[in-house]
Amino acid sequence: MKDVVLPPLAEGIDKANVTYWHHKVNDFVKEGEDLVELVTDKASFNLPAPISGILKEILLSEGNEVKVGQALARIE
Amino acid sequence: MQNTFPSWVKKRLISNEDFFAMKRLLSEYSINTVCESGLCPNICECFSRKFATFLILGRICTRACGFCSVKPSAHSGLTLNAAAEWVKKDMPGTVDPEEPGRISDFVKRLNLKYVIITSVTRDDLRDGGASQFVKVVEAVRCISKGVKVEILVPDFGGRRESIEKVLGIRPDIFSHNIETVRRLYPVARSGAGYERSLDLLKTAKDMDSGQLTKSSLMVGLGETGEEILDTIEDLKAAGCDILTIGQYLRPGKDSLDIERFASPEEFERYKTAGEAMGFKFVSSGPYVRSSYLADEIYYKGEERSYERCCAAAIG
Numbered sequence: 293m294k295d296v297v298l299p300p301l302a303e304g305i306d307k308a309n310v311t312y313w314h315h316k317v318n319d320f321v322k323e324g325e326d327l328v329e330l331v332t333d334k335a336s337f338n339l340p341a342p343i344s345g346i347l348k349e350i351l352l353s354e355g356n357e358v359k360v361g362q363a364l365a366r367i368e
Numbered sequence: 369m370q371n372t373f374p375s376w377v378k379k380r381l382i383s384n385e386d387f388f389a390m391k392r393l394l395s396e397y398s399i400n401t402v403c404e405s406g407l408c409p410n411i412c413e414c415f416s417r418k419f420a421t422f423l424i425l426g427r428i429c430t431r432a433c434g435f436c437s438v439k440p441s442a443h444s445g446l447t448l449n450a451a452a453e454w455v456k457k458d459m460p461g462t463v464d465p466e467e468p469g470r471i472s473d474f475v476k477r478l479n480l481k482y483v484i485i486t487s488v489t490r491d492d493l494r495d496g497g498a499s500q501f502v503k504v505v506e507a508v509r510c511i512s513k514g515v516k517v518e519i520l521v522p523d524f525g526g527r528r529e530s531i532e533k534v535l536g537i538r539p540d541i542f543s544h545n546i547e548t549v550r551r552l553y554p555v556a557r558s559g560a561g562y563e564r565s566l567d568l569l570k571t572a573k574d575m576d577s578g579q580l581t582k583s584s585l586m587v588g589l590g591e592t593g594e595e596i597l598d599t600i601e602d603l604k605a606a607g608c609d610i611l612t613i614g615q616y617l618r619p620g621k622d623s624l625d626i627e628r629f630a631s632p633e634e635f636e637r638y639k640t641a642g643e644a645m646g647f648k649f650v651s652s653g654p655y656v657r658s659s660y661l662a663d664e665i666y667y668k669g670e671e672r673s674y675e676r677c678c679a680a681a682i683g
Contacts, residue, residue, distance in 0.1 A: 299381065300391065305407055329378065334437075334617050335409040336373035337381040 294343050295363035301332060307359045308332045310352050319347050321367060328364060343367055374629050377615060377654050379409045382416060390415040397474045400427050402486055402659075405438045407619045410660055421484040421520070421659040422471055424504055425497045426461035429488035431522075434556045435547070435589060437619030438488055460492060463500050468507035476511045482663035483508055484543075486520035491559070496522060498530035505537045516540040518582070518662055526564045531571050535579065541610070541666060542572045543582040545658055546603060549595040556589055556624060566606045573607030580648075580669065583608050584658035588616035590627040593634065600642050609648040610669050613638050614656035630654070 298308060312329040315321050326338040327347075341347075345367040352364050394401060400423040403411045414420065423438075432440035475483055485504055490497040498521075505517050518541035524530035535542060550562040565583075572579050583603050587596060596613075603611060613635060618626050635652040642650035649669040651661070 299387070299412070301381075301407075301411070326380070330381070331373065333621070334407050334619050336378045337409070338378050339381045 293348070293366055293368045294345070296327060296339070296342060296365040296367060297363050298330070298339070298358045298360050300360050301337075305332050305334070305360075307357050308337070310354050310356050310358055310364065311336070312354060313350060314338075315347050317347055317350055321345065321347050330358070339364070341367060374631075376632050377617075377629055379655055380413075382412050384416055386418065387412050387415045390418055390420065393474070393478070394420065397470050399470060399474055400424070402438070407437050408657060409617065410655055410657060414660070418478055418480065419482075419663070421486055421662075422504075423486055423488065424467055424471070425463065425487040425490050425493075425500055427488065428460040430460060430491040431489045431557075431559045433547070433558065433560075434624040435586065435616055435619075437623065460488070460490065463493065463497070467500065468503040471504050472507035472511040475508050475515060480512070480515065482516045482518070482666065484518045484520060484659045484662055486659075487522060489522040489559075491525055495533065496524035496527060496530045498524060498527075498533040501534045502537050505539065516663070516666060518543055518659075518666065520545065520658060521568075523560055523564050523568055526561070526567065528571070531568060532575065535572055535575050538576070538579070541580045541582050541662075542569075543584075543610075543658065544568045545584040546599060547584065548586060548589050549591040549599045550602075551595060552589055552591055566602055569603065569608050570606040577607075580609050580666075581607060582610035582612070582658075582665075584612040584614070586614060586616040587630040587634070587638075588626050588628055589624060593637075596638060597641055600638065600645065604642075604645045604647065610665060611642050611647050611650045611652075612656050612658055612660070612665070613642075613650070613652040614660070615654040 308330040311331050314326050321327055321341040323344040324340050327341040328339050330337045348368045349366040352358050358364055401420045402423045403420050405423055405427060429438045429440050487497050501519055508515060508517060517539050519539045520543040521534055546565050548556045553562050569581050572581050585599055615630060639650045639652040649665055651665055
């Protein structure tokens with residue numbers, strides 16, 4: 293089981309908004325493949341899956357705010 | 369937060385152990401980077417490949433450009449004399465004599481082969497910080513033989529002695545960003561001058577025709593495509609060799625709005641136009657930034673000059 297965590301983006305940016313999940317719970321995701329789309333004040337990002345596995349849980353759905361270091365999902 | 373980024377303006381966020389190691393090390397050496405201060409969306413990618421643009425002369429800028437997130441001093445935009453008054457109160461920070469040593473140690477530690485040095489604008493300093501640029505470059509070259517050094521300088525208020533001083537160190541690339549089109553200078557680059565910036569690039573070529581020069585331009589601040597092309601022509605007329613063009617992204621609510629997103633095709637048109645005008649290399653795309661993949665651009669520019677020299681020699 294691995295948490296998908298928002299990494300530090302840049303100085304002064306401590307949060308982002310979840311805008312789109314590329315996968316649903318129970319989907320198989322491949323390491324390095326786009327998992328979730330996020331937006332900060334400055335830009336829009338795609339966060340890739342850190343490992344291959346089953347997306348067990350989405351902790352923050354679209355429209356929610358995520359802080360740097362916070363877990364967004366769990367992959368097993 | 370702006371939620372309406374077109375599909376081509378989405379950066380992949382890759383953060384691996386190399387990225388975190390780079391971040392930690394920069395902090396350990398107390399080195400500022402424009403990657404962090406400028407909230408650059410490419411930061412994960414560049415730090416992961418041990419690439420950063422060092423921001424010297426402190427973190428507080430004496431200008432307050434409408435597109436930039438580097439912290440302006442409360443007194444940005446003051447005249448030189450007034451700025452000199454408040455700097456006595458230590459506002460943007462005194463010039464740090466340890467800075468050249470810290471940067472050169474860092475370069476040595478990571479065995480970096482290509483280094484970019486930039487700075488905040490320091491209108492409060494008599495030489496605009498030119499001598500600190502010289503000290504940093506000399507320190508880096510002294511400790512790390514064969515390293516390539518690109519400097520991305522402020523306009524030094526147009527002061528000739530400062531410009532000559534930094535050119536005297538013969539950087540591998542002398543870079544100064546035009547940033548935007550002539551018409552938008554009053555709103556986007558208050559305190560700077562379109563002609564002054566062009567003159568800076570021209571001076572570099574006049575002093576030494578072999579000096580490689582580079583400049584960068586943003587799209588999306590409200591300019592027209594025609595104005596972009598005019599600016600590219602002006603840069604060419606100033607002898608600029610390398611051009612980078614990217615999408616403006618608003619760093620925060622207080623900064624200028626994004627007027628539009630240029631399409632990948634539009635960026636491609638600028639690249640084609642620039643290359644047709646004779647630039648040695650043009651990098652153009654939504655996430656292109658002044659220092660993005662600067663090492664690759666440098667080597668491609670060099671290759672292009674070499675090919676041209678060979679072609680000319682053959683006749």
